[in-house]
Amino acid sequence: MSQNILPKIILIGANHKTAPVELREKLSFSPEETIAALEVLKQDKDIKESLIFSTCNRTEILYIPSKGEQIDRIIEFISVQRSIDISKFKNSLYIYKNDDAILHLFQVASSLDSMVVGEPQILGQIKESYRTAVGNKSSGVLLNRLMHKAFSIAKKVRKETGIGDNAVSISYAAIELANKIFSDLSQKSVMLLGAGEMAELAVEHLISNRVKNILVANRTFKNAVNLAQKFNGQPVKFEERVDALKDVDIIISSTGATDYVMTEKQVKLAMKKRHHNTLFFIDIAVPRDIDPKINTISNAYVYDIDDLKNIVESNIDQRGKETIKAQRFIEEAVVKFHNWLEGLAIVPTIKALNDKMSSIVEIEYKKTFQSLKHLSQQDIDAIKRMTQAIASRTIHDPIRFLRNTGDHRDDSLYLNLSRQLFNLDIPEDD
C-alpha cells in the first residue's frame, strides 16, 4: 500500500573531504544562482521540496522527491546549472538517503563536518540558505521541520559540548589569545611586519574580527602599499616599525629576515612611550622575527608559531572527547525525527482517528447507560449500533480524503493538519 511508504529525504553534495577546491568553486552556487536554481526545482513535478546549501567548503542539495529517488535527475540538474560535465564531478559526490541524510545535515549544522570542527559560522550560513528556500517556497512542511530540528540540535551541541570552545587552527588560537588579552579588538590596531602570503592570511582572519586599524610595514615598501590598500590599512616604512609600536597593540610578524626585527631593548623603550599598555606579538615567521625575551617585559606577550601549535594540539585532544558527546546528541535527534516522520504516514493517522472516535463513543455509552437503567439489552444494542454508525459516518469522508493520495498534493501537509485538527497523538520529538 502506497500509504505506508515514508517520504524520502535525499541529500546530494560535495564538500572539502570529497572534492578539491577547484571543483568546489565550480560547484558552488552564489545567492542569486541559488534562487534561480530553486525556481527550476520548484517547477519540477517530481521534486516536492528542495533546499540548496552552498559555501566555500561545500555544496549540498537536500530534497524530497514526489516519487522514486530522482538522484540522476538532480545530478543532471547540477551539471546543467553549473555548466559542468557530469563525469567531472560525479565521483566526488556523496548521496545520503533518509536517516543518513538527516544525520549528515545535523552534523553539518553542528559544525562536526566542517573543515575547522566547531567553527561557528556554519549555522548562520545554513540558516541563510533555509531562509532563501522558504522565501522561494521551495521548502515545505517536511524540510521546514527538518531544518528547525537541525538548528535546535546545533544549538544544543554548541551549548552542551565544548566543541566550539577550542581553537583548532593557528589563526583561531591567535585570535582567541588576543581576545583574552584585549577586551575589545575593534578598538585595537594591528601592525603587520612583512607583506607576504602568511601576513595576508593572518589579516583575513583578523578582518573578520574587525580591528580598528591595520598598519603594514615591509622592506619593499611597494608591497606594503599594495597589501595595505587591499585591507584599507596604512603602509609604513620598515624603518618606522619601532616608532609605530606606540600606536598599535598587536604585531603580526612574518618576514623572511634571519635576525630578530624587534629586540627586547626596542620594545622596552616603546613600552614607556605607550604608558605600558599591553602589546601582543604574534610571530609566525621561521626563523623567528621577534626576540622571545620580549615576553619577559611586563604587559608584553610574545607567541611564536611553536607556542601556537602547542595550544592547537592540546585543543585537538580535548575536542575529540567533545565530538563523541555531540555525536550522541545528534544520533538521538535523528531517531526522534525518524519517529515523527513515521507518525506522518497515512495508516497510523487513520488508525489514530478511528481509535479516538471509538474511545469517545465508549465514554458516552457509559455516561448514558448509567442513568437509563430501564433499557432492555436489545435497546442498548440498538443505541450502541446507532452511535457507532454516526461516529464512523462522521469520519468517513475525512478518511477517504486522506486515503486518496492525489498526484500533486502534499500529503505530509494534510496529515500534519489532520493530526492537529483532531488532536491525535503526535509522536513526541522534543
Added chain:
Amino acid sequence: MNLQTADIMLQISTMLYFASMAGYLLFLFNQKPGWQKTAFYLIATAVALHFVSMVIYTISIRQLPIQNLSQSLSIAAFFLGCMFLVFQYKFDLKILGLFASILLSATMLIVLMLPEAPIEKNSVLKGFWLYSHITLIFTGEAALALACGTGILYLLQEKGIKTKNPGFFFKRLPSLDLLDNVGYTCLTTGFALLTIGLITGFIYAKAIWGRFWGWDPKEIFSVGTWLIYAALLHLRLYSGWRGRKSAIMTIIGFLIIIFTFLGVNMLLGGHHQPFTQ
C-alpha cells in the same frame, strides 16, 4: 524576641551566602549560565535579608550594631555584598561573584562562630559624622576587597598567558583588559570613599574628643593604608604600573586593610578597640 528574629535572619542569610558560593563554584566548573544566575539571585537575597536583620537589630538596641567584632564584621560583609551587587550590575563580570561569595561566606561564618561579647551602651557611637564615617569606610574597603578579587583573577589569567600554558582558567576568566579595568574602577572608587571616610572620621574625632588626630594606632595604620593606595594610584597613572604589578599591589593593599581592621585592635589597642572585641 526581635533580636532573636534578627539572629535567625542573619543565619539564613549566611546559609544563602554559602549556597551562592556553591552555585558560583558549579558555574566555574561547568560554565552553565544558569548556575551563575541562581548564585547571583541567592547572593542578592542574602544581602537583602542581611539588611533587614541589621535594621531590626538597630531598631531594637537603638544603635548601629557595631558594638563588637562580630557585629563589625557583619556590617563589613553587608557592605561588601552591596558593593558586589553594584559592580556586578555595572560590569557584568560574572566570575567576580566567586570571590565575593567566598569572602562573604567566610566572614559570616566567623561572625556566627564568635562568642557574644558583652555590649556596653556607648553614647559616643551616635551622630551623622559617625554614621558617614562608618558607611564610607566600610563601602570603601568593600570596593578595595573587590579590587583585590579582580587582582587575583588577573594574576591567574595572566600567568596562563605569559607562560604560554592556558589551562583551566583561560576560558573561564575574561580578558586581562577587562579585569584590569574593573580592578582599576574598584580601586579608584574604594580610594575615593576611603578618603572621604577618613575625613569624616577626623571631623567626628574633633566633635567628640576635641581633636582631629589622636595618634591612635588604628588612625596611624588607616592613614598608612591610604598612603599605600595613593602611591599605587600615582604609580599607575604616572609610571604605567598597570596589569600585573597593579594586581599584586591591590592584593597587598587589601591584606594591610585586613590587618588594620583586625590586627591593630587585637595587638595594639586604641580607641577603635571596642568594635573588634
